[in-house]
Amino acid sequence: MTDSQPLDALADFPAIPAGWAYLDTAATAQKPQAVVDAITRAYGETYATVHRGVYQRSADMTLAYEAARQRVAGFIGAGSADEIVFVRGATEGINLVAQCWAATQLKAGDRILLSMLEHHSNIVPWQMVAERVGAAIDVAPLTADGRIDLDAVEAMLTPAHKLVALAHVSNVLGSVLDVARATALAHGVGAKILIDGCQAVPRLPVDVTALNCDFYVFSGHKLYGPTGIGVLWAKAELLDAMPPWQGGGSMIDRVTFQKTTYAPPPGRFEAGTPHIVGALGLHAAIDYVEAIGLERIHVHEGALVAQARDALGSINSVRLFGPADAAGIVSFAIEGVHPHDIGTILDEQQVAIRAGHHCAQPLMDALGVPATARASFGVYNGPADVEALARGIERVTRIFG
The missing domain is CATH 3.40.640.10 (Type I PLP-dependent aspartate aminotransferase-like (Major domain))
Structure with a gap:
């Protein structure tokens, strides 16, 4: 997936304050002013x-x-x-x-x-x-x-x-x-x-x-x-x-x-x-x-997925799930850390992710985990949000040793 041009869509979303990385679009997307x-x-x-x-x-x-x-x-x-x-x-x-x-x-x-x-x-x-x-x-x-x-x-x-x-x-x-x-x-x-x-x-x-x-x-x-x-x-x-x-x-x-x-x-x-x-x-x-274009959205989110997988994959204790070309979603686990703790610590860093079984308990059983942490992207996200996620995960690993 090639790098995308910035969508510059963040300003269209009044419920996303500056400095807040909203990475839970797979649960529900924020709403544009329109x-x-x-x-x-x-x-x-x-x-x-x-x-x-x-x-x-x-x-x-x-x-x-x-x-x-x-x-x-x-x-x-x-x-x-x-x-x-x-x-x-x-x-x-x-x-x-x-x-x-x-x-x-x-x-x-x-x-x-x-x-x-x-x-x-x-x-x-x-x-x-x-x-x-x-x-x-x-x-x-x-x-x-x-x-x-x-x-x-x-x-x-x-x-x-x-x-x-x-x-x-x-x-x-x-x-x-x-x-x-x-x-x-x-x-x-x-x-x-x-x-x-x-x-x-x-x-x-x-x-x-x-x-x-x-x-x-x-x-x-x-x-x-x-x-x-x-x-x-x-x-x-x-x-x-x-x-x-x-x-x-x-x-x-x-x-x-x-x-x-x-x-x-x-x-x-x-x-x-x-x-x-x-x-x-x-x-x-x-x-x-x-008006943005779904092909453009797909490329944009694919670039963010690639960036996130590269950043998280470089951390030894992080396990990534799913294919490298996933559409807008990255699920992961950290060895020895419950996903709810990951989500709580990330929230302190102004990063919002989903943590749990995602209404897919049979899949969790197949993956051999009780739950995962999930970052999911939308048109309002950019590389800075992925960087904030990576910094937050590094803090999680430091806290839990």
Whole structure:
């Protein structure tokens, strides 16, 4: 990875004070002023409900809300805005697929394939469905450098597998999945494939049509947008065949006490008043990221990963995890020091990292550690932040001898 040109984005983020190295973007990204302004404007100047009011402001807000859906569709290469379902986040998107597709399509004896590095949100919903219908779960191993082993996936897949669910980018290791190959392998045995894109969409260009996956989910707050808004994309024919998950307003065609008929997708899956302002904030976040350029962001974060791995790798007691070309994430451990102690000491140095199992306990077991420390980068980070991290780690090693 070559050195990147500075993005000069730090000034866009009002919640990052001078001298504070925020290295926890994989957990949640800080918000640029453009997103803050969009949210403030929506609540303070233009707010109204959507899809129901006949007055002008409601009509205007409906147009803005649906424009956000169209913006998301273009951002990830969806064929139609009707393939975009707004949800609270990737977790809700995965649960929606689990309950509305898997629970209705899978039966006893069917199999689901996951990988060792999945986030709990891409494990537990499938366990719940498997227990309910009598399906079984298989787990693909990782390569030595922490990638999902697609050769092993190919050997494991059988016609009994009906669903494959994998992370596009690991939230712990930063390893990037070859989604096109994974999709081809899944489709080769007749299985559908869901991709967890939470860590990918802020860092990599994503085109779901080109990738040919069946479901793709991501959360807005990791993409410099607000919390409480996320996206489920699915192929139109799959959404059309799926029953609704929740009942209420907006998701209906007609209600009587004898029978209710449902709206077509995506409305069928958006019961109740939606997170209107969240969708507008997500629109602003996508505008912000695309103005910088995802290819440029990927190169920038790759340079910071390389710098961090070089700096930390030179310290004898530090163990690095994941591949050298990780996307924006560096996980590590220090011999004899609990990651929580690392995080506490770094916080005293004005360096914010994540410490824990990162909602990936099976991966921690596979790595042979109870937890890791994780530094993750965003558009607002630069070489000075990596230098602050390295100084902090050197202090940790001095304190613990």
